[in-house]
Amino acid sequence: MTTFIFDVLKDLQNSGENLSESTFILPSKRAGVFLKHQLSKVVKQTIFSPNIISIEEFVEDLSELKNITNTELLFEFYNTYIKLTKNNEADSFESFSKWAQILLQDFNEIDRYLRPQKNIFDYLSAIQDLNHWSLENNKTEFVKNYLSFWNKLHNYYTLFTEQLINKKIGYQGLIYREAVNNLEAYIQNNPEKQHVFLGFNALNTSEETIIQKLLENNLAKTYWDIDAVFINNQKHDAALFTRQHKNNWAFFKNKPFNWITTNYSKEKNISIFGIPKNIGQAKYIGTLLNNLQKDNQSLQNTAVVLGDENLLIPVLNSLPPAIEALNITMGFPLKSIPIASLFESLFHLHKFPSNTFYYKDVINIVSHQFIRPLFYINEVDVATKIIETIDANNLVYLTAERLKQLADNSNHVIDLLFSNWNQSVNNALKNCSQLIVLIKNYLDNKKTSNLLSLEYLFRFNELFNELSRLNAAYHHIKDVSTLYSVYKELLSSETLDFQGEPLQGLQVMGMLESRVLDFETVIISSVNEGILPSGKTNNSFIPFDVKIENNLPTYKEKDAVYTYHFYRLLQRAKNVYILYNTEADILTGGEKSRFITQLELEGIHNIDHQIIAPQVPVIETSLNTVKKTNSVLSELKKVAQKGFSPSSLTNYIRNPIDFYYQKILKIKEHDNVEETVAANTLGTVVHNTLEDFYKPLVGTFISVKIIKELKTKIVKTVTHHFTDVYKEGDITKGKNLIIFEIAKRYVSNFLDLEIDDLKAGNQIKIMAIEANNNVSVDIPELDFPVIITGKVDRVDEYNGVTRIVDYKTGKVEQNNVEIIDWESITTDYSKYSKSFQVLTYAYMMHVSNQIQLPVEAGIISFKNLCKGFLKFSKKDKAGAYAKKDALITQETLDHFYKELKHLVLEICNPNIPFIEKEI
Template identity: 20%
Template sequence: MKPVAIVPWTEEFFAGLAERLVAATGGDFSNVLVLFPLRRAARHLCDRLAELPGLPLPLLLPEIAAVGEWTAGLGATFAPAPPVMLDALDRVAILHDIVTELAAADPEDSEFPTDITRFFPWGLELAELMEELLRQGVPGRDLAHMDGQVLAPAAALLARLGTIHDRYRERLTAEGLATPGLCVALAAENAEAIAASLDGRRIFACGFAVLSGAEKKLFHTLWKKDLLELIWHADPALADGGRPVHFACREHQRLLKDWKAKATVIAAGKARRLRTKADPARATLVLDADAANLSSKKLRFFEAHDLHAQLKVLETCLSDAPDLDSTAIVLPDTGLLSPVLHILPQKDVNISMGYPLARSALARLLETMLTLQETRLSAGRYHWRALVALLRHPYLKMLRLGPDEPLRAVFHGLEAAIRQGGAYVDPFGLPLPGGEDAPPSPEVLALAKRVLTVCLTAFDIVDTPRALGNALTGLAELLLDPDHAGDAWERFLIDAECLFRLATDVIPALTAGRLADAALPTATLFALLRRLLADERAPFEAEPLTGLQVMGVLETRLMSFKRVFVLDAVEDKIPGAPRYDALLPDTLRRLLALPDSRERDLVAAYNLYRLFFGAEEITVFYRTGATGTGLFEDRPSRSRFVEQLLWEEEKRLGRVLTPGEPPVSIVRLPPCPIPKADAALPVTPAVAERLAAYLADKRLSATFFDTYLACPLRFFYRYLSPLAALAEVAEDGDRAAVGEVVHEVLRDYFTPFLGRDIDGADLDPGELAALYESRMRASPAYAALPPDGQLLLLRSGRARLADAVAATPRTVPLALETELVASLEVDGRSYPLAGRADRIDRREDGIVILDYKTGSLSLPKNTVWRDEALWSRIGAAGGLGPYDETLLDLVAKRFGSVQLPLYCWLHAVSRHETPADAAFVELRDRGQERPLFGPRLEPEARNEAIRRQTPQLLACLVRNLRDAPSFAPRPDERRCPYCDYRAACGA
């Protein structure tokens, strides 16, 4: 039995491996098999063999295989017939049949999830557990009394786990089926026969950190037959008995003990051999010291607040490096790839990592389509936000007709139409507008309708995995249609790879299998699709070039670099939190002799430390300030492996390192607070010209003055700028449209009562409510609401209008929705003013002007009319006095609105009769009238307020508007969240 050969992890593994292969075989690889834990290692070995001096070229390379594929292929030869490999859905179908049979045999056990819909999520977990039992060579056994530790369905399945496992394997064998796990198990069970068939071959198992149970049994058999030699990249102390072995190599140490094997260190690399010849004793000392700790390395740690600070320092480190040859940037999370690529000093980098399909643009398109179905109402009405997200997706907008991309204009117009409707929209009921110059051609309309049909209608009725797969096939055919795709997939290679994975892996898994025609709820089907997408990865498998490489942690296996940068080395990424398994939690895995999180953490430690020991410069970045991803959103902490490195450094120094002391640096980016700038918009000559033109041509309304009082900057955007408010769907209802309906209903209801003496007793609330309901049901604002919103709008509207008519005092309605117009003289210039009074009544005290309010209202207090100091300032500002900078804020605070005073003055001037009062009818409450003056203000004071003070106030506002040097914002927590121009406002 051959001793285990160890390439010290301070040396380059593939160089030592190549030398060992040549030394063991003399360069004759005709009967040599080299096994690796990953397929990509073959390319690295071939490069090192080509670089070896003295090796005659050309030569026959050894057979190189990944251990998983090799063992599965061997195991398949021991099946009774060439087996048919099952995918995940087929395994779930077989397990469902077995569980149904067990439930039928034991009707008292009601916790068995026999219904396919209820069983499906458990079936996916159960299929994974069956695979792991087979790969580990562990017989399944019943786990009783699991109640309270797992959910009831999981406890029922675990209680019969041994029976399920046995029947599952029997079914696979009887029907000529197989899974990768079963093939590996068959290889382990027939290890003696495999050893006999491989007699005379030389097998090298290279670079394994941990073996599954089945692989360990097969390797042990071949090793005892002297057919297999293990070559590790590990701590050379494994071969030294006098020095403690690094904790990351405990699995190697355990295997040596279990197999009663010896280990020997083999030389690696030209530089190491030359130094050994010059001074063998010194070389051995250096080797031992390097392998024991990392003190001889250049260690740097950067503690940052967030990812942005890490990237900033990484960019600086890359720029300061003398060269980027043999440099690796290690990313524990694929989500870091995109931001890292933006800060690299060179773009010709080698990316060696898999990119999850779930993070791709294709997955976002699919997620949008699934969201559309999950939020869809009956009759094909979809939520507007998801529809807009669909129309904005670049895959759809880039579809072509010849050299043009006409869908951009069509979808832009369709989006504008969607934003004018309600929260739920039928896109097929909307027109499909084209560009500005001409309407879309029939070909363009056909393509647009095909897109909507493929993305919406095709998914409306999916009820089986096959139907879902067929709907996805339609999407793939649309995107790949050569008449519409153009050269897009030749330019966007990663997107093309993701689409390829969808077409060749995801869709066949749905359409070809035992569960393909099983009727499943939509939620289950969509959960299945999301699970399949999450399991797919688009690989970056570039050549193992020298220079700068961007890699994941797993992709660094067996490779060595001169310079290593590890980004975001926090505990939830390295080693990371284990995936929660609802069927067999981590705490129960030892009951089945399955590896748990401790072994996973040990493998992560080996991968990281092996990388560190092979490097000369190690730079680790981690964050401590940004919120973490834990249950309680705890702050992230640096990885336990980083803590181990710091602890070793502190032991070497003999003291505790303080924050900011080398080698630990705290990243302190210079604070860049947002400068406090004046958000006011100055009145330039162009703005002054536009304002003068508006004042000369337009009638000034109450809304005009109230907008200026509330916020001068908003006034500018609304009246003087070309900006239009962004069209957004009011998901809780269009309040303005509802208000218009209410005004129309009240106008038509009171029309028959004009000139009649009435009060609340003369009005029929039921008639008003019926009129309101009929008008509201015909309103587009009502149709845009969901059913619960429609019901609430009808019930609340009926109740509040009934309260309003019941609160009507004795009155005689004279006019409804009456236009009032008059002119105001300011500095010798006449300004037309206008207003529309909702209702004008005659009462005991005289004329009363009413305005219906469905929203909030603001009324001045009576004391404002007696404030002589205030009116003195208003008079001065309205005349020829100097510009008063603070007066506008004071007037806005004291008055709030000038609508009712303006209406009273307009009526007094145009109708030559001074109103006795004016009032808001507060419809959002109980229909009570909120008077402008009320009984506490004497008639003489009212007449003074209307005839003299109101025009004085209006003149003051006109002059303030005309003379103001800027339009300043007036932030208000009640109004700002609903402002149409908040995106453009600097305040």
């Protein structure tokens, strides 16, 4: 396969051109590297290398202006804006930057296409006046300011461009306009200089003017890369621009148009793959490359062209390990580098002034991979200490001073991260720079290689140096929020460039980097509508009809640019693989590109079109099973001797594997910060409050007077226990205040229930509060003792009948404490866990001789207080009738003991593993 560049060089050589004296002008710098490489294949003798430059470099030299970044342009434009706008009417720099970006793009477009600026700006002003209240006699101040803005557009442009030209700087469009102005002088000063323009397609008016003028003065040759299939089809957008050049340029009326080729019609292997999701495309690119290597195809002349450049990292991670040589044209966006998330978090924390920091933001920063090592001092992990203290004390908001108290010897790091910003732009920039130095010093001291991390830091150090320079030069950044906006603007345009040999191995590039280059095998990804081509976008103040009127490019011309690039990739290629996303990802994907449909309808090539589905293995879900090894049995014996609690036994009934995790492996749930008071915290506060109230009353009959006295202490006692349990969590506002009030209401309602009982003539004697029980269960089948342990909320005597009472802050109904079959009490957690719990309490207190049978046992539900004491009962069914037995007798406990023994034997049986239950 011969490339376009090779053919151009060969033609120039055959026509006797002195290649050393020629200036080659190409669409991109990258194409220049390939031209130099091809030059060595054409020229068989030693020569001086010709001047090879991109069109941007050529025009910049011609204009005598230096191109500056888009961010610096914004600062320069703001200088113009505030000069022409009254102080009380001027937007802040942050607000200005949001609309100024669009206006700068319009300035750029108008200049590149050499349109008369005043006409367009006057046109826009007239449109706005017509659209907005032109007939209104009494315009509001807002309307006047709005129309005044549109009337000033030409003044903005004029003063702005004058300032830039005086400073010898400019944006692309201004540089092009000035280059055209300087063209005559350039031609007079270089009457013998030869220029070769090759591989161009869509030219703006400035470029057309420059090239045509050089052609007319015999100072240039131009080579187009277009196929006859495209240029002869008047409706084919791949040749939209070259047809215009061929038909409209006076030079080509009597001069040849180089070249119209016939490469596209040659036989090609074109395969189209519809693949679900972007990651699916990345993985399949790896599969394609692997298959090419297996077929002994060299990847030396292979290119992976990414329609969506966000696929770069997934594609790199999907490449076969056998690929040794790789050249990546596009840079890795700085915003995707791990350290970017650190500065994103810091700006998020400080862009709005506050004396306190949200705990999740603090944890996010101190646990960041680049920050956490800075807190590791004298073998103490200070970051872990901070996080654990936040969790343990429910610290939802923290001050910098509190963080310093927690950080011990890491106060300098705390200052950089939290203390010294104070909405000061200089402080923010200084802190970020010092933080980078601090991280660098840590990485320098590490023994392992951290070259990539140091490269990250270097690029971000450059970025913050640029921010400091802009801030010092222009003084437009007034607060951290504005600084963040400028930082994001810079970050979005900066990349970390890959180093590699550009002429070796597999080429990975974006669509624009493929200009002028030819490859034998091409893999193109993301060929979807909205990506290739991008379709309708309207990021401009200039309406569509005004663009048409003034010959400015619209979305149609922009789509035609990508049409050309797409088809040009296919022209000389032999093997083409086109991938598209079959699934809708947010706003893109799902619809294949019109390019694919056009390929299929052309009928020139045989196309293999497949829908590819990933090979998803069928993974049969199996319940987790843990065998009882000797070590597990040994740990079980320790648990049995220490004591099974009713909650641990019901936990086993619910799911044996959870029992294994908690009791054998001793795995506890992480104690997270409770921003909102949790249900178990509310329950603990209510239980502890009632314990404080009733503990002093053990052994006495309670009276209405005593209970009314307790009601006066509700606020103080509930507050005390919230402070004790909820630590430093805030209960003074929001949901927590509501839950605090609910806790007080629960206690108050319970005491009202007691008063109603007493007024009804019932006698209540408190026998025990939070009674500890620790009893041995006689199980002859086991050779080790088994203990049952637990704490009973309350035992009282109600009109002579002993009651065992368990408090529940959740809702419990009467049927939750009733059983039909004894066998079900140890198998059905959802129905019988409450019955199992209260019977365990009754069994323990009877065995320890704390109560005499018969007794009642049950639950008081704070969410169902109107139902009073919900008694355990055994329910027998006989036809349509049911008989309830609410008294717990020896017979009841004998039945329960039998089931309890069966449950303990199952837990301790070495032949019955812990088997996970489906929940």
